[in-house]
Amino acid sequence: xxxxxxxxxxxxxxxxxxxxxxxxxxxxxxxxxxxxxxxxxxxxxxxxxxxxxxxxxxxxxxxxxxxxxxxxxxxxxxxxxxxxxxxxxxxxxxxxxxxxxxxxxxxxxxxxxxxxxxxxxxxxxxxxxxxxxxxxxxxxxxxxxxxxxxxxxxxxxxxxxxxxxxxxxxxxxxxxxxxxxxxxxxxxxxxxxxxxxxxxxxxxxxxxxxxxxxxxxxxxxxxxxxxxxxxxxxxxxxxxxxxxxxxxxxxxxxxxxxxxxxxxxxxxxxxxxxxxxxxxxxxxxxxxxxxxxxxxxxxxxxxxxxxxxxxxxxxxxxxxxxxxxxxxxxxxxxxxxxxxxxxxxxxxxxxxxxxxxxxxxxxxxxxxxxxxxxxxxxxxxxxxxxxxxxxxxxxxxxxxxxxxxxxxxxxxxxxxxxxxxxxxxxxxxxxxxxxxxxxxxxxxxxxxxxxxxxxxxxxxxxxxxxxxxxxxxxxxxxxxxxxxxxxxxxxxxxxxxxxxxxxxxxxxxxxxxxxxxxxxxxxxxxx
Amino acid sequence: xxxxxxxxxxxxxxxxxxxxxxxxxxxxxxxxxxxxxxxxxxxxxxxxxxxxxxxxxxxxxxxxxxxxxxxxxxxxxxxxxxxxxxxxxxxxxxxxxxxxxxxxxxxxxxxxxxxxxxxxxxxxxxxxxxxxxxxxxxxxxxxxxxxxxxxxxxxxxxxxxxxxxxxxxxxxxxxxxxxxxxxxxxxxxxxxxxxxxxxxxxxxxxxxxxxxxxxxxxxxxxxxxxxxxxxxxxxxxxxxxxxxxxxxxxxxxxxxxxxxxxxxxxxxxxxxxxxxxxxxxxxxxxxxxxxxxxxxxxxxxxxxxxxxxxxxxxxxxxxxxxxxxxxxxxxxxxxxxxxxxxxxxxxxxx
Numbered sequence: 001x002x003x004x005x006x007x008x009x010x011x012x013x014x015x016x017x018x019x020x021x022x023x024x025x026x027x028x029x030x031x032x033x034x035x036x037x038x039x040x041x042x043x044x045x046x047x048x049x050x051x052x053x054x055x056x057x058x059x060x061x062x063x064x065x066x067x068x069x070x071x072x073x074x075x076x077x078x079x080x081x082x083x084x085x086x087x088x089x090x091x092x093x094x095x096x097x098x099x100x101x102x103x104x105x106x107x108x109x110x111x112x113x114x115x116x117x118x119x120x121x122x123x124x125x126x127x128x129x130x131x132x133x134x135x136x137x138x139x140x141x142x143x144x145x146x147x148x149x150x151x152x153x154x155x156x157x158x159x160x161x162x163x164x165x166x167x168x169x170x171x172x173x174x175x176x177x178x179x180x181x182x183x184x185x186x187x188x189x190x191x192x193x194x195x196x197x198x199x200x201x202x203x204x205x206x207x208x209x210x211x212x213x214x215x216x217x218x219x220x221x222x223x224x225x226x227x228x229x230x231x232x233x234x235x236x237x238x239x240x241x242x243x244x245x246x247x248x249x250x251x252x253x254x255x256x257x258x259x260x261x262x263x264x265x266x267x268x269x270x271x272x273x274x275x276x277x278x279x280x281x282x283x284x285x286x287x288x289x290x291x292x293x294x295x296x297x298x299x300x301x302x303x304x305x306x307x308x309x310x311x312x313x314x315x316x317x318x319x320x321x322x323x324x325x326x327x328x329x330x331x332x333x334x335x336x337x338x339x340x341x342x343x344x345x346x347x348x349x350x351x352x353x354x355x356x357x358x359x360x361x362x363x364x365x366x367x368x369x370x371x372x373x374x375x376x377x378x379x380x381x382x383x384x385x386x387x388x389x390x391x392x393x394x395x396x397x398x399x400x401x402x403x404x405x406x407x408x409x410x411x412x413x414x415x416x417x418x419x420x421x422x423x424x425x426x427x428x429x430x431x432x433x434x435x436x437x438x439x440x441x442x443x444x445x446x447x448x449x450x451x452x453x454x455x456x457x458x459x460x461x462x463x464x465x466x467x468x469x470x471x472x473x474x475x476x477x478x479x480x481x482x483x484x485x486x487x488x489x490x491x492x493x494x495x496x497x498x499x500x501x502x503x504x505x506x507x508x509x510x511x512x513x514x515x516x517x518x519x520x521x522x523x524x525x526x527x
Numbered sequence: 528x529x530x531x532x533x534x535x536x537x538x539x540x541x542x543x544x545x546x547x548x549x550x551x552x553x554x555x556x557x558x559x560x561x562x563x564x565x566x567x568x569x570x571x572x573x574x575x576x577x578x579x580x581x582x583x584x585x586x587x588x589x590x591x592x593x594x595x596x597x598x599x600x601x602x603x604x605x606x607x608x609x610x611x612x613x614x615x616x617x618x619x620x621x622x623x624x625x626x627x628x629x630x631x632x633x634x635x636x637x638x639x640x641x642x643x644x645x646x647x648x649x650x651x652x653x654x655x656x657x658x659x660x661x662x663x664x665x666x667x668x669x670x671x672x673x674x675x676x677x678x679x680x681x682x683x684x685x686x687x688x689x690x691x692x693x694x695x696x697x698x699x700x701x702x703x704x705x706x707x708x709x710x711x712x713x714x715x716x717x718x719x720x721x722x723x724x725x726x727x728x729x730x731x732x733x734x735x736x737x738x739x740x741x742x743x744x745x746x747x748x749x750x751x752x753x754x755x756x757x758x759x760x761x762x763x764x765x766x767x768x769x770x771x772x773x774x775x776x777x778x779x780x781x782x783x784x785x786x787x788x789x790x791x792x793x794x795x796x797x798x799x800x801x802x803x804x805x806x807x808x809x810x811x812x813x814x815x816x817x818x819x820x821x822x823x824x825x826x827x828x829x830x831x832x833x834x835x836x837x838x839x840x841x842x843x844x845x846x847x848x849x850x851x852x853x854x855x856x857x858x859x860x861x862x863x864x865x866x867x868x869x870x871x872x873x874x875x876x877x
Binding site for chain 2: 097098099159213214217220222223224225226227241244245341396397398401402403409411423427428488491
């Protein structure tokens with residue numbers, strides 16, 4: 001019998017970036033890169049595990065904006081176009097590196113990876129990767145949880161109950177439509193918890209959420225088992241806290257695996273390294289150099305003299321690191337088990353995009369880890385949070401502390417000099433949304449459409465991503481622009497409705513542009 | 528995030544590298560400089576919120592894009608003038624209070640002039656000896672006669688960060704304070720409670736029995752705010768732009784702590800590629816180093832190779848379509864690179 005339980009949680013999220021009004025839009029590459037480098041490699045991993053009959057349980061959150069983009073025909077079409085260009089480039093690279101055997105090997109690897117991605121995307125899942133994730137959930141290996149509708153940071157947008165309820169109910173409805181069941185858990189955006197948010201989760205049947213470590217440790221009353229057992233909020237929804245030790249091993253500056261010298265160097269991309277004329281067709285059409293995803297070097301060390309990437313060495317390291325991670329969890333569980341007198345639950349949440357996009361070998365690490373855990377040891381078992389609640393249905397009742405997994409652990413990232421101006425407007429829009437929903441309830445046709453679109457614009461303005469980007473200081477103009485654009489659209493709809501002068505042509509335009517949540521229901525905002 | 532979670536990602540993922548490694552890639556440096564100027568402009572005056580220049584950059588892109596259009600991408604922006612700026616006044620008299628962390632609150636407000644004038648009359652109607660304050664009430668212990676302190680507002684403030692205590696409850700009022708001590712409130716906020724900054728003092732008797740301090744330490748409790756903060760700060764500093772704040776983004780930048788050794792920041796890189804091109808009958812079969820070459824419809828072809836130091840024999844064969852004639856051309860190329868030591872000239876020489 002095992003001594004402890006480990007829950008790997010991958011949080012997959014990208015903000016809703018879709019610009020049909022432009023032929024090419026740089027920020028859409030976020031999605032394309034994540035598909036090629038993270039989502040498809042994870043799907044390939046799941047397929048391999050299935051083929052080899054490896055038992056495992058893993059949890060993934062797929063946020064509503066990400067699901068909307070993965071299911072969007074325009075973005076699917078554009079992704080294939082993007083991928084075809086990359087395949088063309090990889091093909092040229094195979095020739096170009098003929099006199100450099102080390103680079104040639106890597107070019108072949110990329111060509112293989114990209115063509116595999118195309119095969120999976122186009123021929124196996126017919127462009128809609130949500131089917132792949134659904135399949136592995138239905139097979140009982142993956143537990144997909146939801147998030148809030150547009151990744152709104154709930155502790156800061158909760159001016160009205162409707163604002164919180166709207167984000168959660170809309171997400172859950174989308175989830176049911178896509179996955180054909182109710183979500184058991186939710187990833188609170190940025191792990192942003194405030195006491196009371198759990199009541200809204202309870203209302204939609206969600207059984208658990210995840211918090212950062214101190215959300216549990218500073219809960220009241222004191223949690224007997226620290227972060228190694230969930231607590232039940234007074235509403236009955238369970239809160240699972242992040243384990244710091246396993247987190248740090250994967251992403252710490254000092255102890256983290258991804259910095260290993262044999263792993264691929266992220267910051268040397270041929271989009272920047274190669275001759276301009278040669279690379280020009282594969283960078284931004286306006287001539288701005290960007291990452292292509294083809295990178296030839298390994299981290300090498302603290303040096304500018306980077307050495308070529310050797311895939312075999314990197315895989316060797318990924319296997320070694322998986323073994324090390326597992327060994328540490330075994331020791332951790334043995335110790336905690338004796339100390340606690342029951343099986344500890346170790347929750348290890350990560351951004352999914354860490355695996356593959358940032359840490360190129362991340363999916364291989366996970367693959368090795370899952371296989372080793374299944375066959376090489378018996379101390380720790382992979383479970384999902386809902387599995388845990390079946391094993392231990394009785395847990396302490398306590399109220400978690402407001403917290404997030406952002407910088408300093410609270411709300412500062414999303415509430416600082418760089419972005420605090422947004423809340424005045426976001427909150428006003430929230431109040432006006434309820435005003436509209438109450439005043440125009442029951443109307444059909446264009447008024448109803450306008451109400452639903454107003455709710456979409458509000459949701460899109462609420463994405464925590466914009467405030468985050470403003471805080472970190474890169475791509476700020478885009479984040480400011482998106483925030484204002486959605487707020488202004490909302491305002492305009494509000495004024496048009498109040499003055500009874502809705503412009504249907506403009507409404508059509510908004511609907512086709514910001515087409516997230518086709519089944520939006522403005523009545524969520526009635527109070 | 529991660530990307531993701533960060534750009535972080537596409538365009539700006541390189542900014543971190545630029546800083547550290549800019550010496551290798553000049554174009555990058557330029558773009559980043561241009562961008563960071565733009566950022567500064569945008570961040571410097573968030574309060575006045577200059578009209579966003581949205582459509583500009585993308586419009587240009589659309590014009591230049593040469594690829595055929597996908598039907599679905601064609602979208603006409605209706606002619607109506609879009610609103611260009613968010614309002615600074617919604618016509619309300621209100622103040623709102625938010626929690627940032629255990630030690631800081633944030634409050635924003637909006638007060639109409641006529642409302643203020645009306646209230647000012649209660650103090651005599653003159654601004655003489657009157658100032659605007661935010662009065663912060665600590666209602667942790669008691670609601671009646673709750674202790675309070677005042678923050679005197681300067682200039683035309685619309686918001687304020689308020690220092691607070693962990694696990695305390697507050698509300699605020701914005702109002703006018705006369706120097707004789709009279710205070711009239713213009714608006715009152717909601718009430719909030721800050722999170723605690725440590726372990727709860729409340730213990731549930733049904734869940735006792737192990738050493739709380741030890742459990743707290745094992746859970747990483749003493750590192751809260753320390754390690755998680757340091758780590759994340761590192762991330763944010765280095766990562767610049769990850770989409771998600773949680774973990775991802777940072778990694779790669781942490782992973783490549785490239786340091787610029789050159790004190791002067793000057794740098795120079797050079798590499799060589801070899802272009803081999805030719806032409807024959809369009810239906811001929813051409814091989815270079817034994818590998819078949821795809822001809823253009825007019826029978827021309829171009830090959831491009833990275834050219835490291837060394838000697839390369841590039842034997843090219845063209846065989847006529849009827850298989851009767853073969854022609855061979857063998858360029859032999861050698862690259863040899865010398866790297867003399869850098870030369871430092873004295874500064875006063877022109």
